[in-house]
Amino acid sequence: MDGLPIELSFLSADGAAPAALVAAQAQARAQGITPEAALLARGAIDETSYYQSLARHLGVIFIDREIALGASARYPHSIHAGIAPLGGDSGPRWLAAPPGAALADLLHRARRGELARMSLAITTPTHLSRLVRAYAAAAIAREASFGLASLDASFSAKEGPNRAQFRFVIAAIGIAALALALAPASASILLSMAANLLFLAAILLRLFAGAASVGAARNLGRVPTEDRQLPTYSIVVALHREARVAAQLVAALEAIDYPRGKLDIKLVIEEDDRATRLALEALRLPPAYEIIVAPDGAPRTKPRALNVALPLLRGEFMAIFDAEDAPAPHQLREAAERFLRAPRRLACLQARLTIDNIEDSWLTRLFSIEYAMLFDVLHSGLAALRLPLPLGGSSNHFRTDVLREVCGWDAWNVTEDADLGLRLARFGYRTGTLPSSTQEEAPSGVIAWLTQRRRWAKGWMQTLITLSRDPRRVLAEIGAADASALVLMMTGLVIAPPLWPFLTAFMIHELMTIGLAAEPSSGLALVQVTLWVSVALFGIGSVLWLSLLGMKRRKLLGLWPFLPLLFPYYLMMSVAAWAALYDLILRPYHWHKTEHGLAKSSRRNMETIAARAAAAKANFL
Incomplete structure (x- = not known):
């Protein structure tokens, strides 16, 4: 023609x-x-x-x-x-x-x-x-597992703690034990004061982030971009035993509003995951999709699967989604528009995660409150303060060339998202947040919840070990302010959770025996009690305020009766943290799989039904 x-x-x-x-x-x-x-x-x-x-x-x-x-x-x-x-x-x-x-x-x-x-x-x-x-x-298997360690072994969790870290921990324990043996009263007060000052500073960082998020929460509006000006966008989904949700995943990806000829979607599966492969092949996927089989190798983790896909991406930008995710249709457009008008230093955008199956159980309701606080408040505030951001595991959008520059994900870190977010900061890049939301499924049972949390906690421990290998280098890379923020973030993520039950019991004991029943025996004891009270009040107040702020933004204020359960919920995190410490010692790279496709309720379905009902009513009128 x-x-x-x-x-x-x-x-x-x-x-x-x-x-x-x-x-x-x-x-x-x-x-x-x-x-x-x-x-x-x-x-x-x-x-x-x-x-x-x-x-x-x-x-x-x-x-x-x-x-x-x-x-x-x-x-x-x-x-x-x-x-x-x-x-x-x-x-x-x-x-x-x-x-x-x-x-x-x-x-x-x-x-x-x-x-x-x-x-x-x-x-x-x-x-x-x-x-x-x-x-x-x-070669693919070798690079996916060892690429980051080959670039710089200090960036990877593969080696575990080094000798200097072991010596530091042993010396700190020895000095504390000696001080307690020689002067138990004074030493316990000084140790208590030091711990409480650290915890109080970590709480204050969260409060500052919450305050900063108030201005950041305002949507500045989009700058629409014509289809011809949009670049190719890659999407990567790592799948393992996800045959149950394969059709749901593809339906969610097909709902994305982006020029189809500019989409490059990689679905990465493991070599022995025949069920997921057959489920995907049965869907007769359009040309934008490619099923990539990860060569057999160790460790069997999500970040390793993502590394397998990284060299194959055709997009200028790329996004990570999980198997159960349903991103907002305009999310890729919003991310591309933001990247196109931002300096290259903005290398990553974290979209907001929200729970779809809120009504499944009391745990999913608390999970929803926690996510509202984390993604709608804390992440938004940390980004507004231009501080390093420990990423969530999904709906991360990257400049592909920057991701390759920092050598992708650490295959040996089981919370690869947080590690990557902080490594981007070490390379001089910044992470922002995206107001677009992605709905995902939360575990509704206690065992499934604890299994997921122990993996997260273990990964945060691995990240702390990686960051503390050479503190002077990290300080030189990101500066004093960001380094201080990292210390406080790691305090809240790693140090505090295992200690919560003991600190709570000790605080109650101190308040009953010193703070309420008797006067402090010295000026130091008075400062100690004041710090305990401050940590308790600011800690409880910050949890309630940040939760309510997130619930308001996420339109979840109807869940307010569940707020008192946040405190036993946090104690459950302590159980998961101790299990994570056990795993870190005995099986540091084991990936605890979270099963998907088990949800009984769906917020997105209810929203769809409500939208259809409103449209039908409008047509009728």
Whole structure:
């Protein structure tokens, strides 16, 4: 057909509908994508049929079977270039699945008669990627597990504590024990005062973050960007035993409002996870999706799976979602618009996570309150204060080149999100927050909740160990203010939780025996009691105020009767912290899997039903 780009015109000979080709051409112009990407994104033709037609047009063979690649194949360069050498002494020398400009160039060369001098076979991009990944499986597995440690071993949790850290802990315990033995009364007061000053400072940081979030909570509005100006955006989802939610995940990703020809979605599964693979393949995924099988290796963790996908991403920006997530439809647009108008130093945006299955149990209600406080208040406030941000495990948006610069995720840290957020700060990058929300499923049973929390707590412990290997280096990298904030964050995440039951019991004892029943015996004892009372009052007050602030923003004030349960809920975190310490010693890299697809209630379904009812009522009126 006259007027069609060369990437579409050859399909006319194979009986492609002219209207579909014209529509694809118009979509390509409107969205700023290549014509074949528009055609495939529209679903007018599947990937295999397109490249079979290309092979027939070029007069070369089409290969969709297993075939040996030549020794000069390069990972991931051969995948991105769309061409790899073939092995063997006979037959075609090159296997091509040309994308974009390479496709147009190949067709123009064929038109000029230059292709006859090449020994070429055609395949699909999906099959070429699979062949190259199989060829480079050992190197992929090695880089995914050890890439960060190879860059700088001090960044990775793989090595555990070093000798200097062991010596410091032993010396601190020895000095404290000696002081308590020689002067028990004075030593206990001084130790108590030091601990309470640290805890009080950590509480004050949370209060400052809450106050800073008040201004940050105001939505400054979007600067809409035309589709043609939006870049390619990659999405990565690491899946393990998620066959139950595969269809739900794809439905949520299909609801995202972003030009389909500019989406690059990688679903990473483990080599032995046959059930999840079959569930995904049964969905007949559109061309934007690619199922990536992570080569077998250790450790078997989510960050390792994410590292497998990182070299393959085509997007200028990328997002991480979990299997049960349902991001707001406009989330990628909002993130892209923010990145495009921000300096490169803003390397990451954390969207807000919110619980979908609120009504499942008392635990999911408390989880919802906790998430409202964390993502709607604390993260927003920390970002407004330009302090380092320990990321949540999902709905993180990155500049892809920066993510590669910092060597992706630490495969050996089981809370890879928090570690990565703080490592970005060490490299001089900043993390912001995004007002868009992602709904996800919370565990509704105590055992499942504790299993998830012990993994989180273990990962935070690993992160503290990593950061404290060389304190002077961290101080030089991020400065005194950010380093002080990190100390206080780690106090709240790692040091305080195991001690909460003991501190609570000790505080009650002190208040009953010294603070209420008798006068303090000395000035130091008076300061000690004052600090205990301050920590207690500010601690309880901060939890209530920050929770209510988050509940108001998340429209969860109806959950106020559950607020008293936050205190036993925090004591449960202490149980999880002790279990995490046990795991850290005996199985530091074991990944406690959280099962998904078990929710009984769904807030998103209720919102959809309410929206449909309102629309029906409006139409009726």
